[in-house]
Amino acid sequence: MQIHNLSTPALLLDLDILQRNLDTMAGKARSLEVALRPHIKTHKCLEIARMQQERGARGITVSTLIEAKIFANAGFDDITYAFPLDSGKITQALDLAERATLRLVVDDLATAEALETAAAGRDQAVPVWLKVDCGLHRAGVDPTSGYAIQLARFLHEAPHLGFDGLLTHAGHAYKITSGKELLNIAEQERDVMVAFAERLRTEGTAVPVVSVGSTPTMSVVQNLEGVQEMRPGNYVFHDRTQVALGSCDFGDCAVTVLTAVVSHQPGSSHVVVDAGALALSHDPGPVQLDSVPGKGAVAAEINPLAIHPSLLVVSLSQEHGIIQGTAPEDLAGLKVGSRVRILPNHACLTVALFDEYAVLRGEVVVDHWKIRRDRS
């Protein structure tokens, strides 16, 4: 089967680029002497997680208990559920922890106490990370606060919790306004975490592991001294946002959406394609870095590395995408029925809208891999 046999919209995955991205990050983790625990929320795919394991990944990271269950059922036995635990999920989490090593994350003392009580009642012991805010200011304890020390000490001392260490995500890397800020954030991520770990150790709380990671920071970081684990996710595919941030080049983007032109009116300055918000997501992309904000870059069906500089996906509705050209002649080749590939703003959200990848080597569809996007 070739690309041109696929129905549109279709999610295309370039296997050569994927393998190169996997090799690059595995090599980076080795050279920085940290374990790689990739975040599978990006791909939600057993085949890709196995490729990560084959390249030395130590365990995986997930963002929901549903993902944790799916991967545990498939034999993955060391899983960090890197999302703040709330009391309503303790029973589900402990049930799953009977079948696989499930590492939990907390940033709330009352929840940690409820977890200890529940684990004690079941005579279970569960590994737990302390979520730390290294600058994103979304979740996680303030590492300069007394509360952070108090919570770390509780996790360290609670008899039915095993204290894994400190975990953070430098998501503010996605908010930079110029590429030169990225390395600063990567260094801040390490510095904040290492300083907090030292402070805890000085006060008598052992910190086994410091875990950091985002694709932008891990793409540029040069020194992870004092850190033992990284958890990037998006690097397997990259996307238009990562290109804008400076994490990668267009040629490193492994996932594109194949789409057909479905409307092109005479004299119009736009065409309509069959990739809308349910094929690309409404993720706004790197608006603060983009001179021309858009919902996706446009490339040829067959040579996707050739991004068309004067075409852009400018808006989306549920199943419609609008591609505009800077001049009407840019649209001349886009008759109804012709096809292009869209490089999405955000690969993670795009993937979660499809049931499967069409896996490509060049123009040949060599496989179809299921996307485990189950929500219940």
Add this chain to the structure above:
Amino acid sequence: MQIHNLSTPALLLDLDILQRNLDTMAGKARSLEVALRPHIKTHKCLEIARMQQERGARGITVSTLIEAKIFANAGFDDITYAFPLDSGKITQALDLAERATLRLVVDDLATAEALETAAAGRDQAVPVWLKVDCGLHRAGVDPTSGYAIQLARFLHEAPHLGFDGLLTHAGHAYKITSGKELLNIAEQERDVMVAFAERLRTEGTAVPVVSVGSTPTMSVVQNLEGVQEMRPGNYVFHDRTQVALGSCDFGDCAVTVLTAVVSHQPGSSHVVVDAGALALSHDPGPVQLDSVPGKGAVAAEINPLAIHPSLLVVSLSQEHGIIQGTAPEDLAGLKVGSRVRILPNHACLTVALFDEYAVLRGEVVVDHWKIRRDRS
């Protein structure tokens, strides 16, 4: 089962509100003497489509061939695929048209010619609508153009195409900047279509049916003389956008997302909930009408009609939602583990992120209905 037994995030559907919304639009279609062919892309649910049929709906509307197949397999035998056909989908469409009445939509002469050729080759006859642009300027022919006349005549005369008539969608109703513009757009939708139908009839092209519809325009329109069919979709649920447009009140919104607080740091001006972009979508909502743009309104777990005026979902990442309060005391009740409901900006996109509805009467979960969000 009660609401508090559900895992979060969960998609809640209030059955009483749903039934009232279905009754209201069915009554409106009867009083305006037009057929109702509801767009099922909003709910993707066989149970709800059957409730629409029981209330007199004449056929259904879909936005993809996958939706068409799913509903045809479930026994729905009169389906309008209201998306511009491209040549790459002709074979699939004609295959399905052998099993159910599938009404196609075109706005491109070359595609119409290819469809006629393909249908002739299979000795099939298929009903086809002409897609008309009544002001949205997305897809559809310009009704004042010679091209529109030429294409309508072709559809009328092609031996293997049955000309159903003229179809439009006044999606520009979603772009109004004040509520008083909405009725003008509803009247424009009708006026443009009726005038074009008259022009075609004068020139000898019979127009069997004029089909219009969007939830905002159908909610306010008072006169559909010259129109025979409406195709609203979102009205079954409504959402925060429809409230802002003036289509409905908060009490008419049938779908909410149940979510738990997962992080609330001491002294913070925000909390984190477990409903992110994969539970609510990044749909920006009615930004041009909103004094405070947001990603969803916040209501209590048990009394969702009481929208909290000083809380708002302000940003989303993949699984995280950020709720801010106008004052820190607004967040006092939102400890980790407590729950709220989010009224989404856009019900259609929110529903497409879940596998099922938890169907409620009051606080009791009376059923679970599958969402047919298959993409392949």
